[in-house]
Amino acid sequence: MIQLPLSKLSNVGTTIFSLMTQLANENEAINLSQGFPDFPADPELLSLADHYIKNGFNQYAPLGGMLPLKEQIAQKIENSHGTVYHPDTEITITAGGTQAIFTAIATIIKDGDEAIIFEPAYDCYEPTVELFGGIVKRFRMMAPDYTINWNEVKNLISDKTKLIIINNPNNPSGKILKENDIQELIKIVKDTNILILSDEVYENIVFDGNQHLSICQYHELKERSFLIASFGKLFHVTGWKIGYCAAPKSLTDEFRKVHQFNVFCVNTPLQLALADYMKNENNYLQLSQFFEEKRDFLREGLKNTSFKLLECEGTYFQAVKYDKISDKTDFDFAHELTINHKVATVPFSSFYKDKLNENVIRLCFAKKNETLEKAIENLQKL
Template sequence: MIQLPLSKLSNVGTTIFSQMTQLANENEAINLSQGFPDFMPDLELLNWADHFMKEGFNQYAPMGGMMSLKEEIARKIENSHQAVYHPDSEITITAGGTQAIFTAIATFVKKDDEVIIFEPAYDCYEPTVELFGGIVKRFEMRAPDYEINWNKVRDLVSENTKMIILNNPNNPSGRVLKENDLQELIKIVKGTSILILSDEVYENIVFDGKQHLSICRYPELKDRTLMVASFGKLFHVTGWKIGYCAAPKILTDEFRKIHQFNVFSVNTPIQLALAEYMKHEEHYKQLNRFFQEKRDFLRQGLAGTSFELLDCEGTYFQALRYDKISDKNDFDFARELTVTHKVATVPFSSFYKNKLNENVIRLCFAKKQETLEKAIENLSRL
């Protein structure tokens, strides 16, 4: 038999999110593992999508995206962060945030380029860098506070550093970057040609009166940054797979050279629906309050248990430390929770290359009230 070649990512398996969701389904468990809402999006948004489909807007969109949506994005960014992007030449609509991340890395990372990431990290960063011959250099953030030691980050920088990838607010830790973090980053990249890929898909989900400090607020960073966001996270429509990348024209021009051969363009009627829906800022400005109520409900429900609730400043994920309950590693404990206690979670070790185990798991609280109530009831029995 002919020996066929393996893929360039032959050592990569199925994501932990798919694994835990499958395990949840097999055991009829409450799925708090994968990050998606189990409630309906706003009917108004669905009606707009239906409207544009029935009006005949069902063919290819322009490669960079529909102008009406890009204009609303530019307005949102300027109002939220006081940063200006030209909608035609500096904003590109993508098939979700992950496609934007993949395309940004594919565009700029070449063989032996070094890319700095911060762990715990979203699982698409490292495989994509390696796919294009890059070398990943990691800074490990540790429980319970997941702080960044910028002196150690500085030690990772070399003449081969091409890109720094940031996720703010951070999935899975829920940490948000502070003013000091951004000032330290400015010092590190000053006088270099290092690019920044800023994954800000949870920008509108920040709690307790804290402010999301977007990279684009800082001119020294904005001029070298590809900023990624997601409508799936913004409007509870993760299955629509639509996001965007905002970047200076010189970077956007290069980004689109790859984007055109990756997906070329994105769902036309959905873009138009989102553009109409975004005209009313209250549709996204209330997200902080909406998800904080869910976060607080979950935390209050688990406050009397033996779980240690780590700080959650943003995202719709809550980190729990369980070392007072079990001495199992986090993967085995997450599996036990799913099979025995019927609540599926994600082990934090899956967000680290070296599978760092600090007895921490992640729960998604973007769920209906009854879903959270049942999960709290099950977890309270431990």
């Protein structure tokens, strides 16, 4: 028998999102676990994709992406955040946000380099750092407010720190960074060579009149940052797997060295469809209101239950605490919900390295109202 080499990711298995979706399918449960909409994308966008496919735009795109789409992205960033990226040299189209994150980490991290992440953390950050020989240092945000003590973050900095990874708005907590957070981050990286990876895939899903504070709005941070975003979240087409990375030319040049040997380029006709669709700003400027209504619909349905609704400032995820319902771990409780009550969720412990159990689960409300109604009806019975 062939002796396989030691696994580079020996502690990594199938993601919790895939596991819970599989469990939902096996038990015919309502799937509020994995973060994807169950409603269709805009027919106009689908018609544009059809147009470009049928008219022969089906060959390789340039390495950095189709220029019309990059120009629209640059315009969106300038309109939203008042900052300029050169479309051709500072924006790269990627095969989704996760590929952009992977490539940015691969660009920076070498053996022994340290990267700081904030838990609860999206599950691709740590394995990718470790894949390239890096060491992860974690700051733990905790229920119910998931705030950051920047003095403690400062203590994590060493001469080996090469990267700080932030996720704003945060998945899974639904919290957003405030001006004070940004200013504290600026103080920490000032006079250092530390780079920043800013995962902002939910930037257009922010609630209650709050403003999304992008890393690119701050010169001190923009010059050292990879800004990551996703069209899957923006236009309800997660299966298209198209995102982008915006970064200064010096960083983009290095990013593309890795990108070209990872995926090289991204789906040509869909890029052109997105470029045309983005010309109408209303196709994304109304997204916050759209999802705020869904958030409120879910919260209203659960307010008289024994679930404690945690604050949700952005993303399309609602965190709830269930300690008045069950003393089971969040993993066991999520399984019980799926099997016995036909609602699939995600346990928060999956977003912590040490599987911290806070009796909190995550519900996705990027669903049709009929789907949410059925889930609420089941959850109200607990």
